[in-house]
Amino acid sequence: MSEHKQPDLARREFLGRGAVAAAAGMALAPGVMLYGVAHAKPADQPASSKVRWGMLVDTTKCSNGCNACVDACNKEHGLGNEQHSRPEQRTQYIRKVELRHKFTGATHSLPVMCQHCEKPPCVDVCPTGASFKRADGIVLVDRHICIGCRYCMMACPYKARSFVHEALTDQRPHTPRGKGCVESCTMCVHRVDEGREPACVEACAADGSHAIIFGDLNDPNSEIAQRVKTYASSEIRADLGLNTGVRYQGI
Amino acid sequence: MKKTQFMEIGGGKGFYGLLAVLGAVIVAGLGAFFYMEHTGHWVTGMDNQIVWGAPHVFAIFLIVAASGALNVASIGTVFGKKIYQPLARMSALLAIALLIGGLTVLVLDLGRPDRLIVAMTYYNFKSIFAWNIILYNGFLALVAVYIWTMLDPTVKKFYKLAGFAAFVWRLILTTGTGSIFGWLVARQAYDAAIFAPMFIVMSFSFGLAVFLLVMMATYNWTDRPLGDAVVRRLKNLLGVFIAGVLFFVMVYHLTNLYATEHHGVQAFILRDGGVFTQAFWIGQILLGSLLPLALLYHPATGNSRLWIGVASALVIVGGFAQLSVILIGGQAYPLVLFPGYEVSSSFYDGVVNSYSPSLPELVLGFSGIGIAMAMMVVGMKVLRLAPASLADEAVDPHHK
Numbered sequence: 001m002s003e004h005k006q007p008d009l010a011r012r013e014f015l016g017r018g019a020v021a022a023a024a025g026m027a028l029a030p031g032v033m034l035y036g037v038a039h040a041k042p043a044d045q046p047a048s049s050k051v052r053w054g055m056l057v058d059t060t061k062c063s064n065g066c067n068a069c070v071d072a073c074n075k076e077h078g079l080g081n082e083q084h085s086r087p088e089q090r091t092q093y094i095r096k097v098e099l100r101h102k103f104t105g106a107t108h109s110l111p112v113m114c115q116h117c118e119k120p121p122c123v124d125v126c127p128t129g130a131s132f133k134r135a136d137g138i139v140l141v142d143r144h145i146c147i148g149c150r151y152c153m154m155a156c157p158y159k160a161r162s163f164v165h166e167a168l169t170d171q172r173p174h175t176p177r178g179k180g181c182v183e184s185c186t187m188c189v190h191r192v193d194e195g196r197e198p199a200c201v202e203a204c205a206a207d208g209s210h211a212i213i214f215g216d217l218n219d220p221n222s223e224i225a226q227r228v229k230t231y232a233s234s235e236i237r238a239d240l241g242l243n244t245g246v247r248y249q250g251i
Numbered sequence: 252m253k254k255t256q257f258m259e260i261g262g263g264k265g266f267y268g269l270l271a272v273l274g275a276v277i278v279a280g281l282g283a284f285f286y287m288e289h290t291g292h293w294v295t296g297m298d299n300q301i302v303w304g305a306p307h308v309f310a311i312f313l314i315v316a317a318s319g320a321l322n323v324a325s326i327g328t329v330f331g332k333k334i335y336q337p338l339a340r341m342s343a344l345l346a347i348a349l350l351i352g353g354l355t356v357l358v359l360d361l362g363r364p365d366r367l368i369v370a371m372t373y374y375n376f377k378s379i380f381a382w383n384i385i386l387y388n389g390f391l392a393l394v395a396v397y398i399w400t401m402l403d404p405t406v407k408k409f410y411k412l413a414g415f416a417a418f419v420w421r422l423i424l425t426t427g428t429g430s431i432f433g434w435l436v437a438r439q440a441y442d443a444a445i446f447a448p449m450f451i452v453m454s455f456s457f458g459l460a461v462f463l464l465v466m467m468a469t470y471n472w473t474d475r476p477l478g479d480a481v482v483r484r485l486k487n488l489l490g491v492f493i494a495g496v497l498f499f500v501m502v503y504h505l506t507n508l509y510a511t512e513h514h515g516v517q518a519f520i521l522r523d524g525g526v527f528t529q530a531f532w533i534g535q536i537l538l539g540s541l542l543p544l545a546l547l548y549h550p551a552t553g554n555s556r557l558w559i560g561v562a563s564a565l566v567i568v569g570g571f572a573q574l575s576v577i578l579i580g581g582q583a584y585p586l587v588l589f590p591g592y593e594v595s596s597s598f599y600d601g602v603v604n605s606y607s608p609s610l611p612e613l614v615l616g617f618s619g620i621g622i623a624m625a626m627m628v629v630g631m632k633v634l635r636l637a638p639a640s641l642a643d644e645a646v647d648p649h650h651k
Contacts, residue, residue, distance in 0.1 A: 089293055108592075
């Protein structure tokens with residue numbers, strides 16, 4: 001990321017590295033210039049701790065009833081193909097949560113998924129180390145050593161994880177879901193490693209909402225880093241001090 | 252007081268009949284396991300909201316009771332109380348048996364029980380679960396050595412050391428079991444240091460209740476003398492432990508009632524939680540604590556073997572109620588992600604989750620008890636663990 005130019009606050013400018021990165025450069029507000037989001041990672045190289053992938057959800061742009069991010073996620077990862085599981089048993093990586101303040105009556109609509117904590121409780125409690133955090137901040141489950149104890153589901157403050165309650169077929173190659181293991185949002189790591197954005201982010205933009213932006217929080221020139229630096233954003237359950245990779249604006 | 256004679260039990264029709272019943276329970280449990288493992292957990296009452304259910308209540312009860320069952324032995328060995336010493340072998344075997352029963356249930360409920368070897372070879376040392384795997388295995392090994400030092404005169408010199416090590420280990424073990432919940436920062440009902448000491452006192456109470464029942468049943472069914480001195484000692488101790496659990500439960504709830512942040516979950520457990528509120532007040536407090544306390548100390552019932560047995564059984568019922576409230580009640584209350592907001596979603600945010608155990612879950616749970624009791628019966632048959640007599644003149648140093 002170090003090859004990025006410093007932001008030119010006076011004019012619109014696009015990064016030239018990759019179509020996705022270029023398309024993601026945008027002006028946020030007059031005087032604020034934002035830059036590209038993702039770069040392909042060569043498959044033979046490990047994830048770098050210089051990068052901290054994150055998302056920023058602008059709840060003021062997220063509308064009640066819009067489910068574009070959820071639908072895209074389900075399609076991308078082949079979710080919703082359970083034959084026997086009850087609704088309470090079905091996997092959801094991302095869900096829309098509707099909020100209404102009990103006192104003020106203020107309403108918000110926002111997506112909640114794995115928050116990709118810097119210090120994830122699911123990783124702390126996992127007995128085998130199947131729950132792990134990549135160097136670039138993406139929290140994943142190693143499905144080869146998950147024993148299905150579900151302690152991570154007890155520990156996750158965001159209710160972000162699901163347990164596969166039945167044998168599944170026709171899984172996506174990049175999301176090898178299987179009976180008896182725990183799973184959650186992967187931040188579309190397969191896309192990110194190819195320099196693409198997560199499916200939910202792409203769908204939200206395609207829908208015209210542009211409520212979710214994705215990028216490298218460690219890159220001061222990235223759009224997401226600029227936005228969280230310029231505007232107030234918050235973490236869900238900030239009291240836990242987990243420094244989540246997913247942040248929210250407007251709540 | 253004479254030197255204690257230990258004799259193997261059993262061999263008659265009743266013995267093999269009991270083993271057959273326990274064997275049937277175990278076979279049924281294995282069947283339930285294969286069914287759940289083959290079809291997947293969709294056939295259970297558990298889901299993505301209530302991720303730990305009845306099998307975990309059984310497993311944790313047995314694990315907690317296991318460490319408590321060893322107390323009888325520890326009081327004799329570590330604290331030198333002579334009247335407890337003849338009971339030490341049975342106490343130690345019961346500890347092993349209950350732990351294996353509990354662990355079996357826990358392991359057979361895993362999503363991938365076929366990967367047990369992974370759990371034994373991949374350790375995340377920040378996980379209290381990983382530590383518990385080590386603590387459980389270490390406990391089994393230590394208590395086995397402890398029994399060996401009691402059975403084999405050639406290693407008797409290590410008896411005190413083994414007993415002391417097992418005692419310290421069991422305290423650490425139950426601290427680890429309680430910390431499974433105490434260290435869960437996410438959920439309103441958990442995240443409290445008091446879980447570790449509370450689980451230790453719970454183990455004293457549950458373990459002693461199980462020991463009393465096993466001892467009285469063994470001596471009744473084998474027609475061996477069991478004097479009042481032993482029974483009275485143990486039942487008075489059980490009363491103290493019940494009161495101890497009540498104290499910790501009270502402190503836990505009062506502390507949380509003081510903090511506005513926790514009013515929601517407290518109101519849920521104590522007042523609005525339906526079946527969980529009933530399990531708390533009727534199961535845990537009334538049937539599991541106050542009634543057995545009254546039975547154990549009231550002059551009309553406190554000297555009756557029958558009522559002491561009933562009180563012990565009630566403590567076990569109360570223990571199951573308490574663990575159900577902690578485990579399932581704690582999960583039923585929704586996670587608070589957005590304080591001050593009413594929330595709703597397709598993933599049951601803000602919803603009080605419900606849970607009804609399925610038959611296979613219960614059968615698997617009961618099979619854990621079956622395994623523990625079968626181990627006890629077989630263990631006392633093949634090894635000289637049970638004193639030939641627990642009559643007052645045989646065990647009471649103050650008997651005249």
